[in-house]
Amino acid sequence: MSSRFSYRKYIGVTLVALALLALPFALSAAGTAWVRIANLAILFVFLSLGLNIVVGFAGLLDLGYVAFYGVGAYVYALLASPHFGLHLPFWVILPIGASVAAIFGVLLGTPTLKLRGDYLAIVTLGFGEIVRIFLNNLSQPINITNGPQGIAQIDPIRVGGISFGQTDLFFGLSVSGPMKHYYLLLLLLLLVIVVNLRLQNSRIGRAWEAIREDEVAARAIGIDTTRVKLLAFAMGATFGGVAGGMFSSIQGFISPESFVLTESVMILAMVVLGGMGNIWGVIVGALLLSFVPELLRYTVVPLQLALFDKMLVEPEVIRMLLFGMALVLMMRFRPAGLWPLGARQREFSIDKAAK
């Protein structure tokens, strides 16, 4: 490749980075709510990338992924709220939450090793429900999760002397709490993407894809599928746990209601829409499904009021209508997702490597 190509690439990356850095200021001009929406969108990118390891790379259909999100969120909430009177700093809790989620990942993976397809989907769906029901009911005999009331007053993140719960002035710029969260999430997102890209192009990543493609052949050439599958569940769960911890600290309040089946389905839809197995496709899918419903919420009502002087159709109804249509159109025209895996070609020069 010519140096001009990489020069262009370099400029492109710089422009994207600058745009991402400036984004919260632009969004907060439209209202702080939009910064919060952006933050949630990034969380959903985390979740989709985590689920993509299990579903996209290893080909294991998981309908209970939200359980790991919930576990991460509750670990954070219990260790940094007045509920138990514990107030650990976030950089201590996040790894704990990730590890606990990973253990849950192995717990889910172990009994499902021999299952595939529909059967695996049913068991994972059940697992997700079990975790949610536990969260709902573990308020007695010992009050651990505080039941359906959830856990409130979760500590905001503190780094150094900066609290993420309030607005501060930096270099004359007023930076609100959500904007700080945005930058932290952006940093974590960069890390998550790098980790995912490296995993995909590694010995383990290839083993995952091999299992997805043909499990019998994978075993026959020496892949210990038990170990490799559990690794996929554990890695996927880890990302879910990190996302859950961030969700807890950003919201300040969590309850079992946030970790229901429809969330699992939504995350799976993001992965499938973008293109299973392709990291960039999955990111696009997650961003689309995060932003489009919000855009609808902010446009459908004013539009109807302007046209008919009253609201005829609820935004929620239109959202489901569009989702249904999108589903049908996708299955008809792009069953492998908007940005499928097949387009990928390894960078490789055979002459150089052959000598």
Place this chain on the structure above:
Amino acid sequence: MSSVLLEAHAVGKRFGGVRALHEVSLTIGQGEIYGLIGPNGAGKTTLFNVLTGLYGADSGRFSFCGEPLNISAPHLVARAGIARTFQNIRLFANMTALENVMVGRHVRTHADVIGAVLRGAGTRAEEQAIERRAVELLHYVGIADRANHLARQLPYGDQRRLEIARALATDPKLLALDEPDAGMNATETAALRALIAGLRADGLTVLLIEHDVKLVMGLCDRVAVLDYGEKIAEDVPEKVQRDPKVIEAYLGA
């Protein structure tokens, strides 16, 4: 036959009431091409699947390189040094030819999740070695120009070659081929013959399952014949070909 590489003793396997294998014993010597033939349904592939750990055996003992062979899981058999191909080709269809072979290196490499994420000097060196070896093997089987094609886009003959390259990537001592010429035309079969002969010349031991007796003649050093799950003959191809029991098994009484 110089030294013994693989020994199977009194292997038995039942599927419900069907006796797929009964008291089958065979010995494969270092560096030979050993043919396993028999009519359809004779139990050839079953023996293969038992040997490579895909099915559990009901009875029988295996030893490989003078040590007991644990056939309880396929990956253990592969690690011990037995690689196989499948009668109905089983490639990783949506991975490139190169990646298929790179996956084959899994069992001889070590990088784990931590290594992959940190991508230190050790992991990078291992990745390069994996890729280099995979390219070598694609050259060896003659499909290096297809390295970046998805496996499912390859022509049939090249898919067979790719599957062999992937098996070779596990550094096997014994390569087990299940009807490698199935569905091939005469030209492709001749090229395959040359490839298998070349493997032996390079020091590999080959176990070859065949339905078609012609291919094993002139290629195999020794041939065993299975019929209804039992071994009915074992000898050099010329003698097996004239064995009345073998003729009867193939042509019927």
